[in-house]
Amino acid sequence: MRIATYLHDGVQRAGLVADDLVHPFADGLDARAVVALGLDAALALGAETIARTSGVPLADVRLLAPLAPASVRDFVAFEEHVEGVRRSIDGTGGVPEAWYDAPTFYFTNPHTILGPGDDVPFPADSVARDFELEVAVVVGAGGRNLSVDEARDAVFGYTVLNDWSARDLQSREMKVNLGPAKGKDFSTTLGPWIVTADELEPYRDAEGFLDLACTASVNGEVVGRDLLSNMGWTFEAMIAYASRSSRVVAGDVLGSGTVGNGGCLAELWGRRGQQDPPPLRNGDEVTLTVEGIGTLTNRVASAEPAPRLPPVRRRDSAAARRDAAALREAGARTEAAARREAGAR
Incomplete structure (x- = not known):
């Protein structure tokens, strides 16, 4: 089943896509509410929805992001991507040993979903x-400290994700060792719809990975191809890790991280030692296609310039130490006075 959020005649609805028709869910259910039902209940709802509605042509609607995520965690599960981008962003070759310890992720902005x-x-x-x-x-189902088997039961479906990246901003801010921030949080694209997990089971290999062909093109020219099955961890392992000493909930979105072999430009820049292909420019059209899921296309633009920030207030380290010493001395005097007052009583 493919679940979409869309505009039709000026009204936003959620429904399922079948045979080039979109069948709206009853009672104004949005995609997040359908996901929260769990996979089995959602499939039953889908069958009922097709039987109840005639649908509208897919060509007559405007597809939106398939859901408003509860949160967005983005992992880095492709070794080849780590190696290439690391060289591009900070000039360091190889893959850090820590990458092999666990499926690392960062949180990105659920309020800038396109x-x-x-x-x-x-x-x-x-x-x-x-x-x-x-x-x-x-x-599709939450929990804490999930096992990998429990995490598999929590999978509702899959969608294509484009983690847009301002590499110059990212390179500067990651020197502070807190991970990406403004280099990432301006936009994340999801779509074209959510494909439920049952539809992709035929692509699952013996190790639990989904053997899906992934392709990226810029202005119609293919720049990257890879197989999703080249991931270092399964999605179930990533969900289990995300829930460790924490919690995942229905509607959470977990990105695989960027595929290798040209899944982004920075990987190619790192391998080639120059920005080839060139960075994206206004008007460039990026198309991502994933076998079994669909195609996602967006055009690059520029936001309005942001207001300038005031400069940082720099503190002289020696003066800061003197201030700290003075505070400690004042605190000691206050405590001594309190003890004397208590003794006087």
Whole structure:
């Protein structure tokens, strides 16, 4: 089943896509509510919806992001991507040993989700603009400290994810060792719909990976191809890790991380030692296609320039130490006075 969120005649609805028709769910159910039902109940609802409605032509609707995620965790599960991008971003070769310890992720912004066909507003001052071809798993059941087997039961479906990246901003801010921030949080694209997990089971290999062909193109020219099955961890392992000493909930979105072999431009820049292909420019059209899921296309644009921040207040370290010593001395005097007062009583 394919679940979409869409506009038709000015009204936003959620429904399922079948045979080039979109069948709206009853009672104004949005996609997040359908996901929260769990996979079995959602499939039953889908069968009932097709029987009840005639549907509207897919060509007559405008697809939106398939759901408003509860949260977005983005992993980095492809070794080849790590190696290439690391060389591009900070000039360091190889894959850090810590990468092999666990499926690392960062949280990105659930409030800047875009859908198919939307223009992507990069920060105006970014000139090293990039896309990232990923697949995301949509969680249908939550929990804490899930095992991998329990996590498999929590999978609702999958969608294509483009983790847009301002590489120049990312390179600067990651020197602070807190991970990406403004280099990433301006836009994430999801779409074209959510494909339920049952539809992709035929692609699952013996190790539990989904053997899906992934392709990225810029202005119609293919720049990257890879197999999703080249991931280092399964989606189930990533869900289990995300829930460790924490919690995942229905509607959470977990990105696979960028596929290798040209799943983003920065990987190619790192391998080639130059920005070839060139960074994205306004008007460039990026298309990501994942076998069994669909195609997601967006056009690059620029946001309005942001207001300037005031400069940082720099503190002289010696003065800061003197201030700290003075505070400690004042605190000691206060405590001594309190003890004397208590003794006087």
